[in-house]
Amino acid sequence: MILADAGNILVWIVWVVAAFACLGSGIAVISFSNPFYSALSLIGNLASLAVLYLLLAAEFVAAAQVLVYAGAVMVMFLFVIAYLGGHADAPWAGGPSWQALWAVAASAALLVEVIVVIGLKTGGRLSHSPPTDFSFGSPATIGRLFLTDHLLAFEITSIVLLIAAVGGVILGSHSRETAAE
Amino acid sequence: MNGPAVTWYLCVAAFLFFTGALGVLIRRSPLIVLLSLELMLNGANLALIAFSRFHGRGDGQIFALTVMAVAASEVVVGLGLIVAMARRKLDLDVDKLRTLRG
Amino acid sequence: MIAAAWICLFAPLAAALAITLAGGRLTRRGAGYLATTAVGISFVAAVVTFALLLGDSPHDRSHPSTLWRWLTAGSYHFDLRILVDPLSVFMMLIVSGVGCLIVAYSIGYMDGDDEERRYFAYMALFVFSMLLLVQGGNLLMLLAGWGLVGLSSYLLIGFWHDRPSAIAAAKKAFVMNAIGDATMALALFLVIQRTGSLDFEKVFPQAGTFGGWAANLIALGLLGGAVAKSAQLPLQTWLPDAMEGPTPVSALIHAATMVTAGVYLIVRTHALFEAAPKVQELAAGLGAATLLIAGLIALVQTDIKRVIAYSTMSQIGYMFLAAGIGAYANSMFHLMTHAFFKALLFMAAGIVIHALAGEQDLRKMGGLRTLLPRTYWAFAIGALALAGMPPFSGFFSKDSILAAALANNGWYGDVLWAAGMVGTFLTGLYAFRMLFMAFWGEPSAFVREHLMTGSHAHAREGHAQHDGHETHMHTGEGPFSMTSTVTVLAVLAVVGGWIQFAGLWTLVSDWLDPVAPSLVDASGVQEAVSSIVAVLLGLAGIGVAWWIYGSRRAAAPRSWRVFERKFWFDELYDALFYRPAVLLSQGLLRWIEQPLVFGSIGEIAAGFRDLGLGARRLQTGLVRTYALAIAASLAVVTVVFVVVR
Numbered sequence: 001m002i003l004a005d006a007g008n009i010l011v012w013i014v015w016v017v018a019a020f021a022c023l024g025s026g027i028a029v030i031s032f033s034n035p036f037y038s039a040l041s042l043i044g045n046l047a048s049l050a051v052l053y054l055l056l057a058a059e060f061v062a063a064a065q066v067l068v069y070a071g072a073v074m075v076m077f078l079f080v081i082a083y084l085g086g087h088a089d090a091p092w093a094g095g096p097s098w099q100a101l102w103a104v105a106a107s108a109a110l111l112v113e114v115i116v117v118i119g120l121k122t123g124g125r126l127s128h129s130p131p132t133d134f135s136f137g138s139p140a141t142i143g144r145l146f147l148t149d150h151l152l153a154f155e156i157t158s159i160v161l162l163i164a165a166v167g168g169v170i171l172g173s174h175s176r177e178t179a180a181e
Numbered sequence: 182m183n184g185p186a187v188t189w190y191l192c193v194a195a196f197l198f199f200t201g202a203l204g205v206l207i208r209r210s211p212l213i214v215l216l217s218l219e220l221m222l223n224g225a226n227l228a229l230i231a232f233s234r235f236h237g238r239g240d241g242q243i244f245a246l247t248v249m250a251v252a253a254s255e256v257v258v259g260l261g262l263i264v265a266m267a268r269r270k271l272d273l274d275v276d277k278l279r280t281l282r283g
Numbered sequence: 284m285i286a287a288a289w290i291c292l293f294a295p296l297a298a299a300l301a302i303t304l305a306g307g308r309l310t311r312r313g314a315g316y317l318a319t320t321a322v323g324i325s326f327v328a329a330v331v332t333f334a335l336l337l338g339d340s341p342h343d344r345s346h347p348s349t350l351w352r353w354l355t356a357g358s359y360h361f362d363l364r365i366l367v368d369p370l371s372v373f374m375m376l377i378v379s380g381v382g383c384l385i386v387a388y389s390i391g392y393m394d395g396d397d398e399e400r401r402y403f404a405y406m407a408l409f410v411f412s413m414l415l416l417v418q419g420g421n422l423l424m425l426l427a428g429w430g431l432v433g434l435s436s437y438l439l440i441g442f443w444h445d446r447p448s449a450i451a452a453a454k455k456a457f458v459m460n461a462i463g464d465a466t467m468a469l470a471l472f473l474v475i476q477r478t479g480s481l482d483f484e485k486v487f488p489q490a491g492t493f494g495g496w497a498a499n500l501i502a503l504g505l506l507g508g509a510v511a512k513s514a515q516l517p518l519q520t521w522l523p524d525a526m527e528g529p530t531p532v533s534a535l536i537h538a539a540t541m542v543t544a545g546v547y548l549i550v551r552t553h554a555l556f557e558a559a560p561k562v563q564e565l566a567a568g569l570g571a572a573t574l575l576i577a578g579l580i581a582l583v584q585t586d587i588k589r590v591i592a593y594s595t596m597s598q599i600g601y602m603f604l605a606a607g608i609g610a611y612a613n614s615m616f617h618l619m620t621h622a623f624f625k626a627l628l629f630m631a632a633g634i635v636i637h638a639l640a641g642e643q644d645l646r647k648m649g650g651l652r653t654l655l656p657r658t659y660w661a662f663a664i665g666a667l668a669l670a671g672m673p674p675f676s677g678f679f680s681k682d683s684i685l686a687a688a689l690a691n692n693g694w695y696g697d698v699l700w701a702a703g704m705v706g707t708f709l710t711g712l713y714a715f716r717m718l719f720m721a722f723w724g725e726p727s728a729f730v731r732e733h734l735m736t737g738s739h740a741h742a743r744e745g746h747a748q749h750d751g752h753e754t755h756m757h758t759g760e761g762p763f764s765m766t767s768t769v770t771v772l773a774v775l776a777v778v779g780g781w782i783q784f785a786g787l788w789t790l791v792s793d794w795l796d797p798v799a800p801s802l803v804d805a806s807g808v809q810e811a812v813s814s815i816v817a818v819l820l821g822l823a824g825i826g827v828a829w830w831i832y833g834s835r836r837a838a839a840p841r842s843w844r845v846f847e848r849k850f851w852f853d854e855l856y857d858a859l860f861y862r863p864a865v866l867l868s869q870g871l872l873r874w875i876e877q878p879l880v881f882g883s884i885g886e887i888a889a890g891f892r893d894l895g896l897g898a899r900r901l902q903t904g905l906v907r908t909y910a911l912a913i914a915a916s917l918a919v920v921t922v923v924f925v926v927v928r
Binding site: 099102103106107109110113114117 | 907921922
C-alpha cells in the first residue's frame, strides 16, 4: 500500500511538473516576439506533452511525438526561421487593440465554457479509468489497429502526406521561377 | 490509475488549445500563427489520448497519430507559403495580405 | 379517293411553303402562277374525289383516313385524320373551285404590288386552312383549321400593313374571332369530358345522352364559334372593317368561304345542335335578326365593298336561319350559290375599284355602264342572283330556305319566314341601289377623269403613293386573268342554281341527305307561295331602287342615323368592354402598379443595396478577423449546445 501510494504521489509530481511546463511553454510560444524562441518553446511544449502521453500509457504516440514532431517538423520550422530571419511583431506592442481585446475575450470565454462543462456535466464519471495491461499503447497494438480497424484512415493519411509533399514542391519551385524573372 | 484523473488532463488540453487559439488571433507573423496552430492541434491530441486512456481503447491514439500526420502536412504547406511570400519580397505580416477586402 | 383528298388538302400548303422558302428566287408573277396551279390541283383532286365518291352507294360514302396519331393525352388520343363524305366533298369543291378562280383573278389584281409573293403565300395558306377545316375528321382538326383560317384572315386583312386602318381591322377581326374560338374550345372540352373523344362518328351518336345543360352548353359554345366566324349578331362588327384587305381577299375569305364556315360547322355538328333544340332555334333567330339588320345597314353604306360585305352578312343570316330550322341541304345549297354570286360581285367591284384607281365611294361613281360594259353585265348578273330573281342561282336557293321556314311548325317559323321576306325586299333594294349608283346615270367628273382621258394610272386600291410608277394602257376592265375569271363566275352565278329545283329535282338534298338529313320538308304549295312572294318583294325592292337611284325621279330619303351608325354596335362594345377595361387598367396602374409594385421594387432594391454595403464593411480582408469570427461563433454555439441539451 505504501508502495502504491508512493507510486501515486510520484506520478502526481511528474504530472504537475509536466503540465505546468506544458502550459508555461505554450504561453511562451505565443508571447515571444522572436519566432526562433517561440519555436524552441514549442519544442519544450511537445516534450512535456510526450511526458503526459507516457503517463496516459500511450508509449508509441509519445515516441512519435518526440521523433516526428519535436525532431522532424520542428527542425524544418527552425530551418525556415533561420532562413527568413527572426523578426516578428511584438505581441502587445502599440497598446491593446479592439482585435486583441476581442480575441482574449473569445478565447477566455471558450476556455471557461469548456472547463465549466468538464466540471459540471461529466460529474464524477471521468475519475475512474479501467486498468490496462502492458500491451496498451504499444507499437504492436497500434500497428495492429492501423492495419485492421483503421486501415482506411491509414491509407488516407498516406495520401494526405503525399499531396502535402507535392504541394510543398510546387510552392517551392513556383517561387524559384518568380525569383528568376 | 495512478496520478490525476482524466479531468485534469482535459483541463490542460483545453488550456493548451485556447492558448493556441489566442496566439492565432493576436499574432501577425505567419510563422508564429503556424506555431500556435501546432499548439491547438497538440491540445486536441492530448484530449484524444486522455479519452483513449479513459476508455481503455487504442482508437483515440490512432486518431492522434492521424492528427500528427495532418499537422505535418499543414506545416509543409504553410512553410512553403511563407517561403514563397518571402521570395516575393512580401512582408511577413498577415494583416498586409488583405486583397479580399470588400 | 383518299389519296386524292390528301392531295387536295396538302397541295395549297405545299405552294405556300414553296413560295415562302423560295423568296426572291421566284418571280412575283411566278408566285401567282404557282398558287393558282396548286389550288387548281386541289380542285382537280376534289373533283376526282367527288367522282369516286359518286361510285359508292349513297349510305356508304363516309371514308375517314388517318395519317398518324397526332396527340395522346392519357387515355384520349387524337389522330391527324380527314373525313371524306358528301358534306366535306361538297365544301371541298366550293372552296378549291372558287378559290382557284379568285387566286387566278388576283394575278391580275395584285399585279405590281410590292409584296405579291407574300400575298400568294397567304392565299395558299388560307385555302389549305379552309380545306383542313372542311376535311377534318375530328373536331380537333376542325378547330385547328378554324384557327388557321382566322390566322390567314388576319394576315390578309392586314396585308397592307402600312395602313393603320388595315392593321386595326385585322386586329378587330382576330379578337372577335378569338371570342368564338374560345367558346368553341370550351364546348370541345365538354365534349371530351362527356364522350372521351372528338371523332365525329364517336361523338355524334352519343349526342342524345349528354343531358340538358351539357347539350345546351356544347351547342351554345359551337354556336358562339359559328357566329363569330360568320359575322352574325352579336359578333358581326368585324366583317365590314375586314374590307380593308385586298378585294380578292374579300371575295374569297369574307364572302365565299371562310365566313360560311359557321354554317358548315352547324351542319357538320347538327347532331349536337339537334340535342339542344332551343339553341338551334336561337341560331335561326340570330340569322333572321342579322339578315334584317345587315340589310338595313347596307341601304345607307356608301362604300361599294361595305355594301357587299353587309349583304354577305345578310345572306349568311339566311343560311343560319336554314341551318337553325334544320333545313341543312337548303343552307348548304345557298352557301354554294352565294359563293358564286358574291364572289362575282366582289370581283366585279374589284374591277371597278381597279379602274378607278382605288376609289370605293359609290357617290363618286356613276355612268360606268358604257365605260365598263362587261363588268356592268357581270355585276348585274350578280345583283339579280343576290336579289333572288329567276332564273339566277339565288332564286333557287333562297326561296327554298324561305319555304323551309314556312314549313317549320309553329309561329316561330312564320316569324322567320316574314323576316326572310322583308330581307328579300331589302336585298333587292340595296343590291340595285348599288348597281344604279355605280353604273347608271351620267359619268361623274371623277369617273371621266379616270376612264375617259385615254391614259390612266394603273393603280391599286389604297396605294396612292405608288400611282404612276407603272402606267400602261389597258382596256379599263383589267387583264385577262381578271375578266376571264369573272366571266366564269358569272356563268356559275346563272346556272349554279339549276342543280336543284324544289319539287322537281333535288340533287343537293339527295347528295347531303346521308350526312345531314333535313328536319323540314316543304310542300309544293309552300314552295310556290314562297317563291312568288319572294320574287314579287324582290321586284318591289328593285323597283324602289330604280325609282330613287335609277330614274332619279325621287330624291333619296334622308338616311337614318341608326343605319349609318350600324345600330351603334361598335359604340356599344366600345362602351361595354373597351372603356371599362381601359379604365380598370389605368386605375390599376395608378393605384396598384405605381405605388405598390414599382414602389416596393425600389424599396427592396435599396434595402438590399444598403445590406450589401453593410456586409461589405465586414469583409475586411483581415484573416485574423475571420478567425476571430470563427472563435466567437464557436463560443456562442458551445453555450447553445450546453444549455439546450
